[in-house]
Amino acid sequence: MAVAKVGIVVGRERSFPDALIAEVARRDAGVVAEYARIDLTRVGAPVGYEVLVDRISHEITCYQPVLKLAALAGKRVVNDPFWRIADDKAVDVALAARAGVAVPKTWVLPSKSYGEDTSSASLSNLAYPLDWEGMIADLGLPLYVKPHWGGGFRDVSRVTSLEDLFRVYDRSGRLTLIAQEEISWAQYVRCIVVGRTEVRPALWDPRLGHFDRYVKAGESMPPLSPELEARIVSDARTLCEILGYDMNTVEFAVRDGVPYAIDFMNSAPDFDLSSLGPSHFPWVVEKMAELVIRLAKEPPGDPVALGRAAPGSGRLPAAGRPR
Numbered sequence: 001m002a003v004a005k006v007g008i009v010v011g012r013e014r015s016f017p018d019a020l021i022a023e024v025a026r027r028d029a030g031v032v033a034e035y036a037r038i039d040l041t042r043v044g045a046p047v048g049y050e051v052l053v054d055r056i057s058h059e060i061t062c063y064q065p066v067l068k069l070a071a072l073a074g075k076r077v078v079n080d081p082f083w084r085i086a087d088d089k090a091v092d093v094a095l096a097a098r099a100g101v102a103v104p105k106t107w108v109l110p111s112k113s114y115g116e117d118t119s120s121a122s123l124s125n126l127a128y129p130l131d132w133e134g135m136i137a138d139l140g141l142p143l144y145v146k147p148h149w150g151g152g153f154r155d156v157s158r159v160t161s162l163e164d165l166f167r168v169y170d171r172s173g174r175l176t177l178i179a180q181e182e183i184s185w186a187q188y189v190r191c192i193v194v195g196r197t198e199v200r201p202a203l204w205d206p207r208l209g210h211f212d213r214y215v216k217a218g219e220s221m222p223p224l225s226p227e228l229e230a231r232i233v234s235d236a237r238t239l240c241e242i243l244g245y246d247m248n249t250v251e252f253a254v255r256d257g258v259p260y261a262i263d264f265m266n267s268a269p270d271f272d273l274s275s276l277g278p279s280h281f282p283w284v285v286e287k288m289a290e291l292v293i294r295l296a297k298e299p300p301g302d303p304v305a306l307g308r309a310a311p312g313s314g315r316l317p318a319a320g321r322p323r
Contacts, residue, residue, distance in 0.1 A: 015281075024293060031293045041066050050076065101238055105139055108177075109179060112175075113173075132242055179239060190202055191252070192276075194290075202280065203217035203221055236264075249269040
C-alpha cells in the first residue's frame, strides 16, 4: 500500500515540525511527514504530497503560488492558501461581527505614502480633510493602530491623543492601517485551535515577556468561569470555521464578562516549544498529527474547487464569505 506524504513548509522553526514528523511516524498509520522539498514547479505537474502544512508562505511569498497550485490539484493545504492570502483584519472583523462574535470597533485608514508614480489625481477618491476627529469620537482614547495585514505585534501602537495618532500615521509609510478601540480587560485568553474544532483555551498575558505569557498568566488574572470558558471556546470555533483556518490562535480580551476577539488571523501560529511550554506543546503536536493523518487519508478534494467554495467545506453561506 502506498504511503501518503505530508510536507511541512517552514522557516527557521524546528521544535514543532520535528515533533510533528516524529509523532506521525510513531503512529505508524500509513502516513509519513517530512520537510517539504519545493523545486522549480511546472504548472500542471503532479504534486508530491497529499497534505502540505504551510508555516512560512506569508514571509516567503514565492511558495504561495506553489501551494495554490497544490490546492487546485485537490491536495490539502493547511491553511487554505486562497483565503489565507485574501484575508485582512478589517474583513475578518466584519465576518466575526456577522457571526455574533464580539469585536472592537474598527476603522480602516488610507496609507500615508504611495509610489513615486502616484499623483494627487490618483487619490481623487479620498476625502479631504480626513475625519480624524470623528474616528476618535467613535473609538475613544486610547486606541490601537496596527497594520491591516501582519502579525507578531509588529508596528502596533497605542495612541493616547490626536497628536500621537498623527505621529504614528506619519511614520507608517505605505502600510495600510486599521484603528481599533481599546478593550480594557480583566482577563486575556489565547485559544489554540486545530482542525477548527479542537480548542485549548489558556490565560495569556500579553504584558509579560515572551516566555512567561502562558506560564505566569494565572498569577496576574483570575481563572475563567465555566460559562465564560464555554463561550470563548464556542466563539473560537465559529471564527475558525468562517475563516477556514485549520490551525490558528484566537485571542480574546474579556471586558465586563464579554470576550472580545482581538487577534484571530494567525495562519501560522506560534507553535514553538519555548513559547507554548511543556503544558501546551504536546497537545498541539498530538492534535496536528491527528489532523494531517486524517487529511492525508481522505479522498482527494475537487481539483476545480477554490478553497472555501469546495463542496462540504462547512462555510457559512449567509454569514460567511460570498460563494
